[in-house]
Amino acid sequence: MKTRHIIYVGLLMAVLGGVVSHLYYNQYSSPDRKMAPPVKDPESLEVGTHRPDFALPDIEGVTRDVGEWNGKVLVLNFWATWCPPCRDEIPEFVHLQEKYAEQGVRFVGIAPEEAGPVSDFAAEFHVNYPLLIGQGDVIRISEEYGNTIGALPYTVIVDREGRIAHKQRGPLPGEKAESIIQSLL
Amino acid sequence: MCRFAKALLAGVCLLVLPGPAGAGSLGDRISGLIGGNGPADGEFLPPDEAFELSAEVVAPDRIQVYWQIAEGYYLYRDKFSFEVDEPGVTVNGVALPEGEIEEDPYFGRVAINTGVVEAGVTLAREKQTAQGINLAVAYQGCKKDAICYPPQTRTLALALPAGGASIPSATGGDSATGSAEAVTNLSEHDRITQNLKDESVLLNIVVFFGFGLLLALTPCVFPMIPILSGIIVGHGRDITTGRAFLLSLVFVVAVSITYAVLGVIAGYFGFNLQAASQNIWVIVLFSAVFIALALSMFGFYELQLPVSWQERLNQTSRQQKKGSLHGAAVMGVLSAIIVGPCVAPPLAGALLFISQTGDAVLGGLALFALGIGMGVPLLIIGTSAGKLLPRAGRWMEAVKNVFGVLLLGVAIWLLGRVLPGPVTMLLWALLIIVSAIYMGALDRVESKPGWFRLWKGLGLAMLVYGMTLIIGASTGSGNVLSPLAGITGGGKQDALHFTSISTVNDLERIVANAGRENKTVMLDYYADWCITCEEMERFTFSDPGVQAALQDVVLVKADVTANNDADVALLKRFGLFGPPAILFFRNGEEVTSHRLVGFVKAADFIRHVNQVEQL
Numbered sequence: 049m050k051t052r053h054i055i056y057v058g059l060l061m062a063v064l065g066g067v068v069s070h071l072y073y074n075q076y077s078s079p080d081r082k083m084a085p086p087v088k089d090p091e092s093l094e095v096g097t098h099r100p101d102f103a104l105p106d107i108e109g110v111t112r113d114v115g116e117w118n119g120k121v122l123v124l125n126f127w128a129t130w131c132p133p134c135r136d137e138i139p140e141f142v143h144l145q146e147k148y149a150e151q152g153v154r155f156v157g158i159a160p161e162e163a164g165p166v167s168d169f170a171a172e173f174h175v176n177y178p179l180l181i182g183q184g185d186v187i188r189i190s191e192e193y194g195n196t197i198g199a200l201p202y203t204v205i206v207d208r209e210g211r212i213a214h215k216q217r218g219p220l221p222g223e224k225a226e227s228i229i230q231s232l233l
Numbered sequence: 234m235c236r237f238a239k240a241l242l243a244g245v246c247l248l249v250l251p252g253p254a255g256a257g258s259l260g261d262r263i264s265g266l267i268g269g270n271g272p273a274d275g276e277f278l279p280p281d282e283a284f285e286l287s288a289e290v291v292a293p294d295r296i297q298v299y300w301q302i303a304e305g306y307y308l309y310r311d312k313f314s315f316e317v318d319e320p321g322v323t324v325n326g327v328a329l330p331e332g333e334i335e336e337d338p339y340f341g342r343v344a345i346n347t348g349v350v351e352a353g354v355t356l357a358r359e360k361q362t363a364q365g366i367n368l369a370v371a372y373q374g375c376k377k378d379a380i381c382y383p384p385q386t387r388t389l390a391l392a393l394p395a396g397g398a399s400i401p402s403a404t405g406g407d408s409a410t411g412s413a414e415a416v417t418n419l420s421e422h423d424r425i426t427q428n429l430k431d432e433s434v435l436l437n438i439v440v441f442f443g444f445g446l447l448l449a450l451t452p453c454v455f456p457m458i459p460i461l462s463g464i465i466v467g468h469g470r471d472i473t474t475g476r477a478f479l480l481s482l483v484f485v486v487a488v489s490i491t492y493a494v495l496g497v498i499a500g501y502f503g504f505n506l507q508a509a510s511q512n513i514w515v516i517v518l519f520s521a522v523f524i525a526l527a528l529s530m531f532g533f534y535e536l537q538l539p540v541s542w543q544e545r546l547n548q549t550s551r552q553q554k555k556g557s558l559h560g561a562a563v564m565g566v567l568s569a570i571i572v573g574p575c576v577a578p579p580l581a582g583a584l585l586f587i588s589q590t591g592d593a594v595l596g597g598l599a600l601f602a603l604g605i606g607m608g609v610p611l612l613i614i615g616t617s618a619g620k621l622l623p624r625a626g627r628w629m630e631a632v633k634n635v636f637g638v639l640l641l642g643v644a645i646w647l648l649g650r651v652l653p654g655p656v657t658m659l660l661w662a663l664l665i666i667v668s669a670i671y672m673g674a675l676d677r678v679e680s681k682p683g684w685f686r687l688w689k690g691l692g693l694a695m696l697v698y699g700m701t702l703i704i705g706a707s708t709g710s711g712n713v714l715s716p717l718a719g720i721t722g723g724g725k726q727d728a729l730h731f732t733s734i735s736t737v738n739d740l741e742r743i744v745a746n747a748g749r750e751n752k753t754v755m756l757d758y759y760a761d762w763c764i765t766c767e768e769m770e771r772f773t774f775s776d777p778g779v780q781a782a783l784q785d786v787v788l789v790k791a792d793v794t795a796n797n798d799a800d801v802a803l804l805k806r807f808g809l810f811g812p813p814a815i816l817f818f819r820n821g822e823e824v825t826s827h828r829l830v831g832f833v834k835a836a837d838f839i840r841h842v843n844q845v846e847q848l
Contacts, residue, residue, distance in 0.1 A: 130373075131381035132337060160383055187383055197279045199380040217277055218380045 445606020
């Protein structure tokens with residue numbers, strides 16, 4: 049009986065040794081996934097630089113140029129109907145648009161989709177600001193605006209002089225948006 | 234088995250085997266927690282990290298596509314799509330895992346997949362010859378309550394084997410965890426496995442025969458042989474030599490057939506260690522078992538069938554009619570099963586070894602040879618009435634120890650797959666040096682008979698070799714057969730000289746030039762944060778044999794640490810998600826079947842390079 053227990057203890061130690069070396073090995077030698085460089089803000093669009101130009105059609109088919117909103121505090125929100133976290137923050141944007149419209153704040157939604165789903169959404173949620181659409185163009189433009197991983201939602205706030213004031217990857221909480229807008233009025 | 238052991242076994246299984254819902258084994262999840270599973274909260278992963286994609290060709294018409302999805306991220310089940318652009322090849326079936334149902338406030342019920350997703354893609358092929366294809370994989374997903382990615386498409390270059398060919402082990406390289414291995418190195422594996430099989434079957438049979446012979450010389454077997462022979466043959470005046478030989482032969486063949494059956498079972502239910510060695514646990518566990526078996530041979534404890542079983546089998550054996558063929562056969566079978574403490578560990582070791590080849594035929598043949606080997610002394614005694622064999626003595630203890638050393642050797646060989654080269658060399662050195670001491674390498678021999686001088690001589694040779702291994706290990710060499718190669722090269726060996734490129738154009742220019750001069754180009758993707766790249770530099774590229782093999786190869790390095798546009802373009806050009814990756818080019822284009830996407834040891838790398846050069 050005793051010798052058998054010695055064997056079992058020995059095996060247990062071997063297994064523990066395996067666990068430890070597995071963890072060590074996993075951490076040390078697993079490629080790239082855990083060691084990839086952190087995603088940096090691109091040098092192409094620092095806060096304070098002038099915003100890039102672009103033009104996209106809206107859901108009525110009319111081409112809109114971003115220059116149309118020069119002089120306003122511009123909130124460019126890249127989103128999509130197939131992106132649940134994007135949809136969740138739109139009602140808050142609608143509310144803020146209404147509140148600050150007279151003070152020269154303009155929200156613009158930009159989605160890499162067809163007009164159909166976007167107009168349905170706009171009707172259902174009473175969106176009170178222009179919604180622009182496109183496909184690959186939209187993602188490319190969002191990348192020009194600093195969206196390095198190409199994910200949505202992505203929001204950029206531009207001041208009245210056309211300079212980038214804030215870049216937000218992921219959802220933008222209402223209070224934060226409001227305080228930035230207020231500082232730019 | 235006592236409860237303690239059952240609990241231990243259960244614990245090991247839990248840790249090693251994959252958990253439910255394809256979530257990876259518990260061990261993986263624990264290491265995920267400890268090792269860190271991505272950046273801190275608030276940061277988002279690039280799509281290729283959130284959804285790590287890889288694929289494996291598992292049959293001529295079937296591809297397994299894998300996603301390793303980061304914690305908190307998911308993919309939409311209805312957004313997967315697979316397309317092949319090669320004429321004559323179409324996707325005609327896709328098997329996706331069920332996934333979980335989520336309530337999306339806008340879209341209603343959607344199915345999503347998390348964790349490790351495995352999709353089986355079946356192809357319809359017009360041609361049955363081997364061909365390369367591009368598989369376009371599309372998928373879309375989000376990070377829960379945070380961000381969503383636009384639809385992603387990646388193109389994977391895969392090599393399909395000829396229809397009807399089987400793939401022995403479909404992953405190339407030695408990388409440990411689920412890295413993005415997009416290409417299967419079929420040609421190399423097919424060829425190597427075939428060669429090994431042909432040569433090694435014969436070699437294995439001979440070796441097992443030798444082991445069988447050796448086993449018969451162990452202290453618990455050898456003294457019993459005359460007694461056993463007497464029982465089989467019986468004591469009768471009119472027993473002819475021929476009859477005695479026949480009876481002994483029947484006994485031995487019965488033993489061998491029984492062992493062969495065990496060997497077939499072990500080979501059949503075995504597994505491919507190459508594939509399983511992706512999981513370092515398996516290797517460590519196996520090594521531990523072999524070490525335990527070795528310790529038994531050294532006398533620390535005894536491993537054998539429970540004594541009660543042995544008693545019962547002995548009884549049955551004694552009831553057989555002496556001097557009958559039938560009786561001899563039955564006794565043979567029983568004798569094979571009643572394994573005493575000398576035979577049990579080597580037998581277990583042999584069966585384990587067979588099981589990791591996964592080859593039932595080899596198992597049967599090798600174990601049969603083992604049985605015959607063990608039976609040779611019995612045959613000799615049976616026919617010569619004991620005149621031709623050496624006398625039993627203390628030398629038999631040494632035989633037991635030899636088996637112990639052999640078992641330890643197997644354990645080191647197994648560990649060599651997962652330990653760094655120099656460490657393995659040190660272990661070999663230790664084993665060889667200690668064995669040499671026991672052989673009497675440092676003892677005085679003036680007054681001892683001639684045998685001792687022989688052992689001392691052999692022992693001294695082993696001692697010197699073991700010492701060269703230690704020296705070699707300390708210079709960082711991993712090559713057991715030429716440990717001092719680094720030193721004889723004259724101090725520090727030169728590092729390989731790579732030409733740096735930064736754009737796809739640079740590469741194409743170099744490849745075109747090399748193609749004109751009939752030279753091979755090797756492109757190495759590197760990044761500061763790529764650990765495997767670091768290991769290749771340290772263990773493989775520093776090896777003198779590798780450097781020699783790469784003498785005529787144009788070496789190109791693409792440092793994609795910066796991850797700028799040009800770097801991304803360089804990666805995308807070959808459907809890569811990031812380093813490590815080593816590509817080879819001949820005649821102006823890539824030899825896709827020889828792409829490496831994981832760590833490769835020096836010896837394997839040399840072989841790999843030589844293959845490419847001969848294309």
